[in-house]
Amino acid sequence: MIEFKQKKVIPSPINCIYRKEINSGNFHYTVIHYLFTDILLGCTSELSNENLFEIEYQVKKLYEFFKALNTLSGNFFRSLKPVRIKKGIIWKLCKKFRINPKLIWKLLFYSKKAGIGPMAGIAGLYAQYTGYITGKYYPDSEIIIENGGDCYLKIKNPANILIHSPGTKYGNKLVLSIDPAAFPRKNKKTGFLEMGISSSSGTLGHSMNFGFSDIFCTGSCAPINADIKATLYSNRIKNLQSLKNTVIQCSSDKKLLFALGIYQNNCVFTDFDNGIKLTWINNENKEGTDENYGTY
Numbered sequence: 550m551i552e553f554k555q556k557k558v559i560p561s562p563i564n565c566i567y568r569k570e571i572n573s574g575n576f577h578y579t580v581i582h583y584l585f586t587d588i589l590l591g592c593t594s595e596l597s598n599e600n601l602f603e604i605e606y607q608v609k610k611l612y613e614f615f616k617a618l619n620t621l622s623g624n625f626f627r628s629l630k631p632v633r634i635k636k637g638i639i640w641k642l643c644k645k646f647r648i649n650p651k652l653i654w655k656l657l658f659y660s661k662k663a664g665i666g667p668m669a670g671i672a673g674l675y676a677q678y679t680g681y682i683t684g685k686y687y688p689d690s691e692i693i694i695e696n697g698g699d700c701y702l703k704i705k706n707p708a709n710i711l712i713h714s715p716g717t718k719y720g721n722k723l724v725l726s727i728d729p730a731a732f733p734r735k736n737k738k739t740g741f742l743e744m745g746i747s748s749s750s751g752t753l754g755h756s757m758n759f760g761f762s763d764i765f766c767t768g769s770c771a772p773i774n775a776d777i778k779a780t781l782y783s784n785r786i787k788n789l790q791s792l793k794n795t796v797i798q799c800s801s802d803k804k805l806l807f808a809l810g811i812y813q814n815n816c817v818f819t820d821f822d823n824g825i826k827l828t829w830i831n832n833e834n835k836e837g838t839d840e841n842y843g844t845y
Contacts, residue, residue, distance in 0.1 A: 576693060581679065583609050588679055591693040600686040607682045611675065614646040626668060629757075631661040652678055652773065659777045665784075672699040673747050673776025680743075680772075691741075697756075698748040699779075701772050703741050705729055710746060714764045715753065718814045722830045725768075725807070731824035744806060745772020749783035761812065762786035767799065768806040768825065778805060789815050
């Protein structure tokens, strides 16, 4: 077993803010924290200490894997473009850290396809990986992973996802309602819907962003793709017209399930008619409409 030395790193205060809004419902939540990794894990089964230890151990291994990959590649962490890494290097590191290379290949694939650096999808990969590991121990349980605004969902029952957009009039009033029963892409054998929801912002958080959106949110059955696309499209938001054009463009992206963008109190949302609906809750806690809120 690989041993890790834990260093004290102060978690981002942003995480603490929006995590306070979570309604736990039937989920049991715990936080996995290692260096700069801060993951919220929710499961409808109560996690045993033994299983939680193993899940944390796997997350630490993934962290150290990418540190080693960055050292060998030289620019993995800083590159704003897709990076070329010899397959032998990845196989060698996956063998050393005992990590399935499937998600690593997917990260590099989606990065290359979008034309941006692989770190744009790293949070989505961590969320998906943590969800997969948790699912091995609790295959019949619903799982929600949140990693800095990037989420992995494995659900059977309806779920409401709050859109955190401080500094705008929408604030915490926009809710994505997801109904797995009405979803065409759920697993027919298990009944579970597995998907990723990711957010990127030019005004909130510490991640690099070249756009000016308050938030741009995407969903995909491939969580890594959702993360990369959220960054890709968020970078394009310079004004209201570019927001509208970008969301319309997302409507033709067959790998996406929805897209939502907010720019200076204007919200635009794609409606793919697939079991995902957007609700704006006004001050009276009722569904509301607004002239600056549009569906394309």
